Amino acid sequence: MKAHIDQIRRFNRAITLRMGTLDDSFLDLGRPFGEARLLYEIGPDGAEIRDLRARMGLDSGYVSRLLRGLERQGLIQTKPSDADGRVRVARLTDAGRAVYADVDRAGDTFAAEVLAPLTAGERTRLVAAMNEVEKLMRTFAIRIGPDCAAGADAQTCLTNYFTEIAARFDDGFDPDLGLATGVADMTPPKGIFLMARLDGKPVGCGALLAEQGGIAHIRRMWVAPDVRGIGLGRRLLDALEDEAAKLGLHTIRLETNKALKEAQEMYRRAGYREVAPFNDERYADHWFEKRRSLKAGPA
Amino acid sequence: MKAHIDQIRRFNRAITLRMGTLDDSFLDLGRPFGEARLLYEIGPDGAEIRDLRARMGLDSGYVSRLLRGLERQGLIQTKPSDADGRVRVARLTDAGRAVYADVDRAGDTFAAEVLAPLTAGERTRLVAAMNEVEKLMRTFAIRIGPDCAAGADAQTCLTNYFTEIAARFDDGFDPDLGLATGVADMTPPKGIFLMARLDGKPVGCGALLAEQGGIAHIRRMWVAPDVRGIGLGRRLLDALEDEAAKLGLHTIRLETNKALKEAQEMYRRAGYREVAPFNDERYADHWFEKRRSLKAGPA
DNA sequence: ATATTTATCTGACTTAAGTCAGATAAATTT
DNA sequence: AAATTTATCTGACTTAAGTCAGATAAATAT
Structure with missing residues (x-):
């Protein structure tokens, strides 16, 4: 180290x-x-x-x-x-x-x-190494923070998210048919909307809704395709859990579609366990829950 | 490119x-x-x-x-x-x-x-790539330019050079026994002293002496051990040849000891051909010459 | 229609960063 | 011993960079 x-x-x-x-x-x-x-x-x-x-x-x-x-x-x-x-x-x-x-x-x-x-070989090596540094530093340059859910960048993220799941879900996706999550739900005090930015450009998002009985409900988690595979989903999830902690919410819940296999895998690794459906979201196939106290799972 | x-x-x-x-x-x-x-x-x-x-x-x-x-x-x-x-x-x-x-x-x-x-694997890759970039950029960061032969840095270079050849030559080396090359010989108008610096620190040198009949005599070429193998010798040689051109000298000569095999190899690749001894330097075993017009040799 | 928000501009500041022309004193050269 | 060089300092500048408090006008929310 x-x-x-x-x-x-x-x-x-x-x-x-x-x-x-x-x-x-x-x-x-x-x-x-x-x-x-x-x-x-x-x-x-x-x-x-x-x-x-x-x-x-x-x-x-x-x-x-x-x-x-x-x-x-x-x-x-x-x-x-x-x-x-x-x-x-x-x-x-x-x-x-x-x-x-x-x-x-x-x-x-x-x-x-x-x-x-430099010689030809050295040039190739230099350029390759620069590319590697740049790529790995990109991970570090991604900043996660609360953002206005009504803002243009947030709306861009959500639109991209809807477009993507519409293509991936077996029965497509229409935001009006799923459970509604309005801007107000993702805005304090009812909830919070986090955005991941790379040099200012939005590359991911996630919302946390504060619900009755100390429950935090995570929705709208999305990572832009060109920054996948670098652990951003996990970082967003961690950040949302931190927000839940700040709000004193002890249980975190989320639901997901069967098409989103990587997401399910990530939730499990992050310590979530599958539970019985806790809502009637028509696009959901799996429901997950995690108690804040049992914060665990291998890194 | x-x-x-x-x-x-x-x-x-x-x-x-x-x-x-x-x-x-x-x-x-x-x-x-x-x-x-x-x-x-x-x-x-x-x-x-x-x-x-x-x-x-x-x-x-x-x-x-x-x-x-x-x-x-x-x-x-x-x-x-x-x-x-x-x-x-x-x-x-x-x-x-x-x-x-x-x-x-x-x-x-x-x-x-x-x-x-970053994950453990990514960290290792990042650090390795950074090391590679740093190392290769070092080559570019080395600056060659005229310097005062009497200066402390120049003297440091020359001392290092003498110490090194004393160890490498079969019969050692005593600057007083070889052909004399004083500060004045390496100072305009009689000659010029070039130094290579990495972030200000001296890492190599070479002198060019202007002699009778349009002849440029190169001496005291040295590259610090920790920056060898990155083509600095060749760059110094090129820079000295440029100086010779500026002074209108058409023939470049230099002599070297048999122990300095890499140097001889470099001279040959730079277009020098071995000639009969043109002076009686007692530490020299090989004498080289190059006409400025026939600037060639594979890179 | 009125109030608020948003985007830009202007004027009056402040601070940082740096340049340049000497002055001074120690060291070195002649 | 005198002249020159070197290292540092001081005072008088300049320019860049940026902050802050309004003013203004367009757009949006109430």
Whole structure:
């Protein structure tokens, strides 16, 4: 363990020393970093300012000022969004596109420089190892937290979930026919909606409903196909159980369809045991329950 | 090639996004980043200010100001070096040591967080891949450039070189018995001294002497043992040949001892052919030459 | 229709980070 | 011994980066 931690720290140091500084410097073509980063983030297809702010985690006043600067330099133009008059959209001008291309080219040049001193075999190994690091770090980069069930991202998750189960369940799926779970049920104080995000992008969700008699009811657990197999389902489940604990709920229940074999397997491994049906969800074939006290199951 | 470059850029983005920000944030314990970094750089054993400046690439006035700030907070003390009254040494106080320990612990915590969501197998793979990336990036991080032959780092390289060949040559090595190559010979306009550095630390060297009749004479080529086998010798040789070209020298010569088999192999692969002795270096067994026009040899 | 929320902007700040031109004193070279 | 170099410091700057409190207008909820 200690050796692993040391390797990570060594890696961290080496990489920020090497790529970190170069990542900055390739954006630095004579203009302030923040400005260059914003311009690069706007990209050739343009972007909503609201989006830029969220992605980059910047103060709205600050972004506005940076945009004004880029506008003054003739690199971008902003105009209100067609769909929503409050939202403004930033778009690169021809001059801005030229700067973007410069920055992009500098990035390519830097990457080429990394490869330059290596032999063909070494290049292949480097790229493979980078891919591996990136993939495994993705797991760590996924953040789980409460979210607004009515939000656009949450709705996207739920829609994806419904679409998927409609395809997988033998008799399809119609949300109106199953037991209803509205936004209010997944919002405090009645319940909570957790979302998993990878770099801000939603990649999974799960809801916990607080019911009579100290019972937590888990529904709408979903993991995006491209992040499956890395234990995210289990992490979501753990997070939901933590929420149940916080609410003082001692029993956790959930039901699932027979088509979702992996899910059943996961619930069992997480210490759930199958019980008699506790509701009449028409899409359910298996009902599970776990008492909070007997928190167990092999990792 | 394009795929490789894209993977590197993707890696670069992902890593600076994930580790980069966390590398910063783990130093950020309520104090400015620059200050925290300097404190961390001073470390538990203290450091010469001259050294800190060089390592971190900062302006002397700026460093001075940062040190004054840390001093005011009672985190460090500075005093003149025993060896050289101009140099000052910064040392952590007990309070400083405590802050250092906090920062260090935060770094460990971060590393542990990276590992936390992974299975044992994934952890091993991550650490192995990180090690591979780090090792291969080291090649790219080695920078070759002209250096002062009289400087401390150059002298360190040369001493290491002499020590090594003294051990490897059948009849040992005494620099006073071989052909003399003084600092002046390796300094413009008479010649040039190149050094390879990895993160500032010297890891190799080579000298080029401009001689009568358009001849460039290469001597003192050395690569540190821990960076061998990654093509650094060849890169140094290429760099020296570039210098020869800049000086308009058309013929490159060098001599070597029979014990240095890998070197001879490298020279041959780089397009050098063995010629009759062109000097009476007593430690030489093989003499090589290459005309600049016939730049060739398989990579 | 009115109130609230959301997205953006402006002006007035603060702090961090760094540069540059000397000043000073120790060490080294001539 | 005098001149030069080296290491550090101080004061006077600049620029970047970001925060915060409203103001404004569009969209949405009541």
